Amino acid sequence: MTDQHDTDASTQGQEAGGDLFNTAAGWVLFAAGLGLGFSILSGKYFHGDDPQRPEQLGYVIEGVEEAGGDKPAEMTVAEALTLVSVEDGAKVFAKCSACHSIEAGGANGVGPNLHAIMGANVGAKPGFSYSSGMANHGGQWGWDEMDAWLKRPATYIEGTKMSFAGLSKIEDRAAVALYMNSEGSGLSLPEFTPVEEVASEEASADTAAVEEAETSQDDAEATSQATAEAEA
Numbered sequence: 001m002t003d004q005h006d007t008d009a010s011t012q013g014q015e016a017g018g019d020l021f022n023t024a025a026g027w028v029l030f031a032a033g034l035g036l037g038f039s040i041l042s043g044k045y046f047h048g049d050d051p052q053r054p055e056q057l058g059y060v061i062e063g064v065e066e067a068g069g070d071k072p073a074e075m076t077v078a079e080a081l082t083l084v085s086v087e088d089g090a091k092v093f094a095k096c097s098a099c100h101s102i103e104a105g106g107a108n109g110v111g112p113n114l115h116a117i118m119g120a121n122v123g124a125k126p127g128f129s130y131s132s133g134m135a136n137h138g139g140q141w142g143w144d145e146m147d148a149w150l151k152r153p154a155t156y157i158e159g160t161k162m163s164f165a166g167l168s169k170i171e172d173r174a175a176v177a178l179y180m181n182s183e184g185s186g187l188s189l190p191e192f193t194p195v196e197e198v199a200s201e202e203a204s205a206d207t208a209a210v211e212e213a214e215t216s217q218d219d220a221e222a223t224s225q226a227t228a229e230a231e232a
């Protein structure tokens, strides 16, 4: 009887232990399942390990200066003209002379004669058969126009016959324009104020303002002192 009881109790104990184990195992499985579920879900929503995610986020737009970047903006034509000489331009013109003559009365070649071209009407040299794009363009060859044209002829005048890729350096474009200007044109140079000069002018204006403010403060102090003395 007692024996049986004991056995019963032990079997019961074993059974209880088994239940406990099963329950615990159940919770562990449940937790593991939850964890897996969460990681799948979060993976779906956040794409942390997406192989399609680019190394670098966002994209760089060429030609756009980053705000506050250290890179100085490209200089202006007016500034470039202060850095070059007619002789520099004569050297650059070697690239043009295969198609263009520049002396007065020079023959048209593959391209028109370029004597006195600066300031002249676009596409108007007599005896040269221009592309319709250039013939109908209108306007004159000023410093900025010549710079834009020589940078990328095909973009400046669509359908141009001038098969020349362009001069990528602004100094080269300025130099060759300066050289052409010395060959029968004589346009005056665009005005250029160096940035340093502008900055120092602003700085001295600031100093003047500060001095003025200090003076008026001094005045105010003097007045209040005088009032105090008068009251005493």
Ligand code: HEC
Pocket (backbone or CB within 6 Å): 092, 093, 095, 096, 097, 098, 099, 100, 110, 111, 112, 114, 117, 121, 122, 123, 124, 125, 129, 130, 131, 132, 133, 134, 135, 141, 150, 159, 160, 161, 162, 163, 164, 167, 176
């Ligand atoms: C491969 C030949 C070739 C080369 C090299 C070339 N040009 Fe030309 N250029 C032409 C032709 C052709 C035209 C006429 C374009 C048209 O009608 O569309 C032209 C037109 C021009 C014009 C306009 C003339 C006008 O009457 O309005 C200028 C300015 C000019 N070229 C400057 C230059 C300069 C400066 C260089 C050198 C940096 C150069 N070209 C190099 C062939 C050339």
